[in-house]
Amino acid sequence: xxxxxxxxxxxxxxxxxxxxxxxxxxxxxxxxxxxxxxxxxxxxxxxxxxxxxxxxxxxxxxxxxxxxxxxxxxxxxxxxxxxxxxxxxxxxxxxxxxxxxxxxxxxxxxxxxxxxxxxxxxxxxxxxxxxxxxxxxxxxxxxxxxxxxxxxxxxxxxxxxxxxxxxxxxxxxxxxxxxxxxxxxxxxxxxxxxxxxxxxxxxxxxxxxxxxxxxxxxxxxxxxxxxxxxxxxxxxxxxxxxxxxxxxxxxxxxxxxxxxxxxxxxxxxxxxxxxxxxxxxxxxxxxxxxxxxxxxxxxxxxxxxxxxxxxxxxxxxxxxxxxxxxxxxxxxxxxxxxxxxxxxxxxxxxxxxxxxxxxxxxxxxxxxxxxxxxxxxxxxxxxxxxxxxxxxxxxxxxxxxxxxxxxxxxxxxxxxxxxxxxxxxxxxxxxxxxxxxxxxxxxxxxxxxxxxx
RNA sequence: GGUCCGGUGGCAGAGUGGUCAUGCAGCGGACUGCAAAUCCGCGUACGUCGGUUCGAUUCCGGCCCGGACCUCCA
Numbered sequence: 001x002x003x004x005x006x007x008x009x010x011x012x013x014x015x016x017x018x019x020x021x022x023x024x025x026x027x028x029x030x031x032x033x034x035x036x037x038x039x040x041x042x043x044x045x046x047x048x049x050x051x052x053x054x055x056x057x058x059x060x061x062x063x064x065x066x067x068x069x070x071x072x073x074x075x076x077x078x079x080x081x082x083x084x085x086x087x088x089x090x091x092x093x094x095x096x097x098x099x100x101x102x103x104x105x106x107x108x109x110x111x112x113x114x115x116x117x118x119x120x121x122x123x124x125x126x127x128x129x130x131x132x133x134x135x136x137x138x139x140x141x142x143x144x145x146x147x148x149x150x151x152x153x154x155x156x157x158x159x160x161x162x163x164x165x166x167x168x169x170x171x172x173x174x175x176x177x178x179x180x181x182x183x184x185x186x187x188x189x190x191x192x193x194x195x196x197x198x199x200x201x202x203x204x205x206x207x208x209x210x211x212x213x214x215x216x217x218x219x220x221x222x223x224x225x226x227x228x229x230x231x232x233x234x235x236x237x238x239x240x241x242x243x244x245x246x247x248x249x250x251x252x253x254x255x256x257x258x259x260x261x262x263x264x265x266x267x268x269x270x271x272x273x274x275x276x277x278x279x280x281x282x283x284x285x286x287x288x289x290x291x292x293x294x295x296x297x298x299x300x301x302x303x304x305x306x307x308x309x310x311x312x313x314x315x316x317x318x319x320x321x322x323x324x325x326x327x328x329x330x331x332x333x334x335x336x337x338x339x340x341x342x343x344x345x346x347x348x349x350x351x352x353x354x355x356x357x358x359x360x361x362x363x364x365x366x367x368x369x370x371x372x373x374x375x376x377x378x379x380x381x382x383x384x385x386x387x388x389x390x391x392x393x394x395x396x397x398x399x400x401x402x403x404x405x406x407x408x409x410x411x412x413x414x415x416x417x418x419x420x421x422x423x424x425x426x427x428x429x430x431x432x433x434x435x436x437x438x439x440x441x442x443x444x445x446x447x448x449x450x451x452x453x
Numbered sequence: 454g455g456u457c458c459g460g461u462g463g464c465a466g467a468g469u470g471g472u473c474a475u476g477c478a479g480c481g482g483a484c485u486g487c488a489a490a491u492c493c494g495c496g497u498a499c500g501u502c503g504g505u506u507c508g509a510u511u512c513c514g515g516c517c518c519g520g521a522c523c524u525c526c527a
Contacts, residue, residue: 032526041526162523232457233525237524266521305466352468354474359475361475369491426486439490
């Protein structure tokens with residue numbers, strides 16, 4: 001099946017043709033580990049996890065690299081604020097990140113490089129850039145900086161669609177006096193005694209943010225690879241700078257074949273961001289609903305669109321999943337079936353998860369009517385979306401405080417009351433359980449219970 | 454100010470040059486002791502003004518509105 005992806009570089013939907021059909025290589029910008037992930041940070045993780053799941057269905061081998069940035073000025077600032085050693089802060093935050101992403105059903109990437117373990121590659125890259133005339137050393141007050149010379153790369157601005165004039169005109173940054181050109185950006189900067197630093201040809205210092213991703217993608221995927229993903233807010237300057245660095249360091253290479261960018265998560269119409277203070281951490285959200293519901297919510301909107309988060313929308317996502325799990329529960333004996341064609345077709349069309357989910361609803365309709373084939377299709381489609389992997393009973397009964405034997409006892413008592421036509425008593429029992437968040441359903445096969453939604 | 458993206462029914466959210474998105478909510482009915490779940494049925498839509506066309510929500514242009522980026526940011 002042909003896969004089409006919307007390439008940010010060309011702004012068009014394109015047929016995806018891997019450089020090596022036997023091995024697809026993808027890089028996604030990972031977190032800077034200084035604080036708990038918020039839901040906006042989770043969106044690219046879930047989106048690209050889904051893409052990788054799809055790629056694995058379509059190609060024999062996929063290598064998925066997602067980095068961890070563990071050297072950064074925000075990390076330094078946070079560590080100083082809280083008086084926690086940097087190594088402890090980054091290790092703890094990375095651990096929490098892994099836990100949160102696992103809760104959202106995101107598989108671990110094949111390779112998760114850490115910036116601090118790739119300093120040598122960064123230095124090597126910077127040396128190449130200096131040797132080729134794309135970077136220069138500049139003396140600042142604290143020591144030697146290495147800057148990338150934007151003027152040396154004529155294609156600069158192609159990804160973001162900006163001219164150099166635009167960038168300079170709109171620049172809100174104070175321009176460091178040692179820059180030759182206002183658009184030049186830092187590859188290496190000096191570190192003070194209180195800052196993390198590594199020995200380099202330019203003295204003790206640390207890398208700029210952009211060079212990290214160029215170095216890690218080069219090390220693990222080579223100078224040319226298929227897909228690079230990240231949030232749309234990274235398009236400029238981060239990804240533009242990566243292109244400049246990588247292509248200049250390896251003349252003749254194209255660096256990335258397809259650029260993919262997910263839309264921003266919003267709250268009340270504004271981008272969710274730490275700097276705006278309008279964020280919910282993944283943990284905040286997981287307290288309100290299972291991780292699968294959170295994942296489903298993120299997949300209900302196409303990855304390139306903006307998504308306005310609300311707890312009401314999360315509750316709705318959970319109810320939709322209820323329906324799917326009910327359809328599975330009604331058909332416990334299901335044959336093995338491939339992923340239904342409409343689901344694959346939707347996903348292969350620029351990862352149209354909302355359309356895929358609409359197909360799931362159609363399958364659920366049939367499955368609820370007793371069609372085991374449809375239920376089998378539904379179950380088969382789950383894994384490619386990272387959904388429906390739970391046992392239906394666990395889905396419906398998870399998170400309830402009361403213990404099962406007590407609930408069963410109450411149900412038995414109610415059954416006796418109903419048999420005696422003592423409906424007042426029966427309804428009282430049902431109401432008491434409802435007060436504990438437990439919902440009863442009387443069916444032909446008896447009474448079952450589930451958590452209230 | 455510059456670059457880019459978008460405005461679809463109560464809400465969420467796909468898509469298309471000419472019969473259906475889909476879900477949630479709502480309404481009516483069936484089922485139920487009553488519910489829940491399920492089933493059947495119903496309604497409301499394509500920001501605005503022009504243009505192209507036999508026909509536009511879909512293509513083109515103007516306008517209005519919203520958002521992202523231009524600084525760290527997923």
